Amino acid sequence: MVHNKDDRRAGFPRPVVSHLTLNLIVAAYIFAALNLGFWSRMVAAFHGNPVQIGLFGIAIFGLTLFTLELLGPARLQRPAAAALILIASGASYYERTFGVLIDREMIRNVFETTVTESRHLITFGAVAQIGLSGILPAALVFWPRVRRVRRWHHLWRWPMGMGLSLAILLGGLFSEYKAFSAVLRERKEVMAAYQPGATIAALVKFGKEQFAGGDPVARPIALDAAPGPHLAAATKPVLLVFFAGETARAQNFGLNGYERDTTPGLAARDVINFPDVSSCGTSTAVSLPCMFSPLAQADYSRNEFLSRENLLDVLVRAGFDVKWVDNNTGDQRIAARTGWDRVDPALTPDVCVGECTDEAFLPIIERTAATMTRNTVLVLHMIGNHGPAYYLRYPQDRAVFAPDCRTAEFAECEVGAIVNAYDNAMLETDHVLSATIDMLSASDRVLPAMFFLSDHGESLGENGLYLHAAPMFMAPEVQTKVPMVMWMANGFRTEMGLDGGCLRDVAKAPASQDNVFHTVLGLLDVSTAARDAALDLTDTCRKGIAS
Known part of the structure; x- marks a missing residue:
């Protein structure tokens, strides 16, 4: 040198x-x-x-x-x-x-x-x-x-x-x-x-x-999609509010037996909880499109998803109005043909200081239930428990678990404070879901139901891991086990011929995001050969229509 x-x-x-x-x-x-x-x-x-x-x-x-x-x-x-x-x-x-x-x-x-x-x-x-x-x-x-x-x-x-x-x-x-x-x-x-x-x-x-892959043209699926006998005979418009949750892991979901009661609102309402549900991936970019796709996890790829229509397209073909409203990173091309919007901070400025919490969805749900005249599916993509800034997902006055980590710099917080913030965000999801159920229950214009499913879970320090998106070959269960909840108003259950007790029994068995496409079609009584009865969690719980 x-x-x-x-x-x-x-x-x-x-x-x-x-x-x-x-x-x-x-x-x-x-x-x-x-x-x-x-x-x-x-x-x-x-x-x-x-x-x-x-x-x-x-x-x-x-x-x-x-x-x-x-x-x-x-x-x-x-x-x-x-x-x-x-x-x-x-x-x-x-x-x-x-x-x-x-x-x-x-x-x-x-x-x-x-x-x-x-x-x-x-x-x-x-x-x-x-x-x-x-x-x-x-x-x-x-x-x-x-x-x-x-x-x-x-x-x-x-x-x-x-x-x-x-x-x-x-x-x-x-x-x-x-x-x-x-x-x-x-x-x-x-x-x-x-x-x-x-x-x-x-x-x-x-x-x-x-x-x-380029930008493939999606080929049509379920060209035979049409209202089944129960849906066709419904006396009021059907409204399904589908919450696509974000980063909620099953292990911290109160209904699943978590030591903390992070779901007091849902526990007090007549919901059907699925305690053993697996995700398709560990990131939104994989799990969200996968759950709306007819593809099973084993067959899923980004290009395969883009090359065919998905659940939203089938619902439109069956006569539903489909609306996607986003409080997260966007629709991931799921609503490419049906369109989507972001939450409007002007509707709820009190919950949109900097970023909107998921409470911003409530006036959208209320307005939809009050004005819709056709069968409707409202998909709401939540911010949920998205990290690392969990503390932004809930108002500070509803921070039950303290001290909570109030920074995205995890190095500045004890693991317990990070978990407290995460659980407070789970409580906020419970608050939004519970408020939605109450709002829908009070409506006499529609036959309402609600479906909640998180896209993937989250690591909170176990084995030195935080956040999500671990490769599936090494992903821990905290990133792949997700909460899933179903609720139906009595009128919806009766007119759609669904047996609540039967659904509770079905919910005890393991399920996955492979079930979503087929279960939503079954729940709404959409008739199509594309619906696989073996993957439809409602299939064995539907009564024949009275003649």
Whole structure:
């Protein structure tokens, strides 16, 4: 390493390094400082075996070096190195802080999030830590001068650099191939925590999916959809209020036996609770479209969802007015053909200070019940328990559990305070659902019913994990078990021929979001061959219509 004379005279010495030396320094920094999650998972996967840990570490260091060589030939080296440091730093921060791993669906969440949602994750702590571990080191990459070979020599220098780093990777892997292949196959969380590789892979998968899928035209389904005999004979318009919940986990839902009574309002009302319901995914971008789709979880993909109509289209075909109102990140293309609106803060300014709580839905429900003249399904996409700013989801004067964490910086709160804030947000959902039931019960214009189902759950510090969107192969049950509740007015139950006692018995069995498409069609007595009776939770509980 040498210094330029002009630099020394100016008092700003800049070291001169070779292309390979800079890559080795950057690779060492990324691998040692920005991969703590990878290291902890690797040590656990190899049960502390120092030889295997060392050899596998050498192999993955070779992978890091190969990535730098591949993406940064010649004068692209420093921009590529800086970008990889920034990617690894950001991913490392969120992995260390929330236990979040970056995969394709997490990348989708990043691209589809709102400014309001993202600002709760871009906190002072995040900026400070990413600044120190990412921005500053990325800037330092441009400090040394790089001694480069002549232009034509790059024709051999670039492939040679990739070849040498690839040799390190393969040499390390094949030194203990049997053990390493088993870990790579069975312990996917190890490489899912490796940065920047996991994030780059996720970006490539997301981009490939977007490019391959484009914007497909949804093919029609359930062309035979029509009112069944009960719906056709109804004496009043039918109103289903469908609450698409957000981040409510079954374990903290009072009706499911949680030690805290987070659902006192629902417990006092005649609701049917489903205590064992599994989600299709661990993020809104997956679970919400999946639950409205005729596809089962095993068959679901984003492109498959976009390539066919969904529940809302079938309901319109059966003669329903369908309205989607959003207090979250949008409709996720579910209402692409039926349209959707956001909550209007002007209707309820007292609950929309900064952000609207879900109480903003109540005047919409009241107005719909008072003015509708046709069968209607009102879908309300809640903000619910969306984190990390749980404290914004409920008014402070209804904060029953204290002290509650009143910041999005979890590092500033005890786990108990985070749970208190989460449970207070669950109480707010209970308040909104209970108020909705009371409002619908008081209406003599419609035959009302309510359906509530959360999209996915949430981690609250268990095993060091927070928030949601863990890859499904490693997602804990707190992220995949969700509350689901059904309520029907007596008039709705009678005219639609549904047996409440039978439904309560059905509710004791396990269910999933695979049931939603078919159950809503069954609940509303929509006749179509697209409804699978085996997945319709109401199918065995409908009485024949009186002649």
